[in-house]
Amino acid sequence: FAAIVCSLITSLAIVIARRFLFSHRGIHGEVKSAIKRKEFILHFQLQVDARTGKVVGVEALVRWLHPERGLIYPDVFIPVLEEFGLMTELTELVVEQAAAEFADWTFTERFHLGINFPPDYFLSDKHGQGLISQAKLLKSRGIQLGLEITERQLLDQRAKAAITDLREFGLEVLIDDFGTGQTSLAMLESTPIDYLKIDKCFVDTIGSDSVNTPVLDAIIAMAHGLNLNLIAEGVEHRSQAEYLLARDVTLHQGYLYSKPKPLEQLSQLRQGQA
Numbered sequence: 603f604a605a606i607v608c609s610l611i612t613s614l615a616i617v618i619a620r621r622f623l624f625s626h627r628g629i630h631g632e633v634k635s636a637i638k639r640k641e642f643i644l645h646f647q648l649q650v651d652a653r654t655g656k657v658v659g660v661e662a663l664v665r666w667l668h669p670e671r672g673l674i675y676p677d678v679f680i681p682v683l684e685e686f687g688l689m690t691e692l693t694e695l696v697v698e699q700a701a702a703e704f705a706d707w708t709f710t711e712r713f714h715l716g717i718n719f720p721p722d723y724f725l726s727d728k729h730g731q732g733l734i735s736q737a738k739l740l741k742s743r744g745i746q747l748g749l750e751i752t753e754r755q756l757l758d759q760r761a762k763a764a765i766t767d768l769r770e771f772g773l774e775v776l777i778d779d780f781g782t783g784q785t786s787l788a789m790l791e792s793t794p795i796d797y798l799k800i801d802k803c804f805v806d807t808i809g810s811d812s813v814n815t816p817v818l819d820a821i822i823a824m825a826h827g828l829n830l831n832l833i834a835e836g837v838e839h840r841s842q843a844e845y846l847l848a849r850d851v852t853l854h855q856g857y858l859y860s861k862p863k864p865l866e867q868l869s870q871l872r873q874g875q876a
């Protein structure tokens with residue numbers, strides 16, 4: 603039931619995003635040139651060890667810096683890019699941009715850089731080598747590249763094989779929005795995964811004695827049982843952080859710690875640098 607509520611909320615968000623999109627019909631004609639002109643920028647959101655407050659990594663989140671409309675968020679433009687088959691191009695820009703922004707950063711302790719990968723990215727073979735060499739370069743400076751993928755991507759055997767290969771070459775694999783998709787427990791056991799990111803909608807219900815909390819508790823118990831690391835998404839309130847910490851979920855991402863921001867505005871990051 604909780605999973606149904608979560609997917610309902612997700613579809614509602616998509617409906618709202620599409621409404622907004624229709625009022626922005628103009629962007630349909632503009633996405634191709636936006637890719638060509640590289641009008642996309644990255645914000646980074648901190649990932650924090652909530653026991654100590656230490657920053658352990660960031661997630662890169664793309665925005666379209668439209669010349670007239672200003673900042674446009676991914677829920678609005680990603681469906682359009684998908685329609686035009688441009689998500690692979692966008693992903694390449696994002697990887698390139700993220701690597702460029704961290705080009706003169708060196709970390710003394712392992713620092714995680716999570717990037718979101720769209721469903722069809724791994725269906726073409728030509729991207730693997732580039733990603734592997736990028737990941738090696740980053741790793742030499744203490745930066746661990748992570749692939750944020752969704753449960754759905756593991757259902758495709760070719761994608762799953764490509765993701766498994768990349769992991770063997772040293773990239774981390776994170777399952778994004780975990781709990782809202784269709785993973786079977788058998789698949790979780792048979793797929794090499796480093797982290798599950800607990801979807802925000804489960805975190806949202808903490809403290810509001812809703813039906814969702816037993817599902818959250820079950821996800822946590824299962825992950826611990828399978829020795830999977832967890833990251834809680836969308837942590838906004840201290841009470842949520844405390845609930846998660848009491849259950850040994852120590853890695854948090856959310857507005858409580860930081861909203862996604864341009865790299866130069868994340869002053870907390872400088873501490874971990876060599």
Ligand code: C2E
Pocket residue numbers: 647662663664675676677680693696718719720750778779835836837838855856857858862
């Ligand atoms: P996601 O990967 O699950 O990213 C987390 C989203 O939750 C981000 O929204 C982030 O700003 C938001 N968020 C984080 N903490 C909180 C919180 O405490 N409260 C609330 N209300 N929201 C929080 P954003 O940046 O709008 O991105 C939305 C989605 O768009 C992402 O979800 C991801 O699926 C997709 N996306 C973003 N950047 C990229 C990208 O470079 N490539 C691809 N393929 N997808 C991307």
Ligand code: MG
Pocket residue numbers: 661718750778
């Ligand atoms: Mg993500």
Ligand code: MG
Pocket residue numbers: 778779799801835
């Ligand atoms: Mg997520």
Ligand code: MG
Pocket residue numbers: 779802
């Ligand atoms: Mg999400």
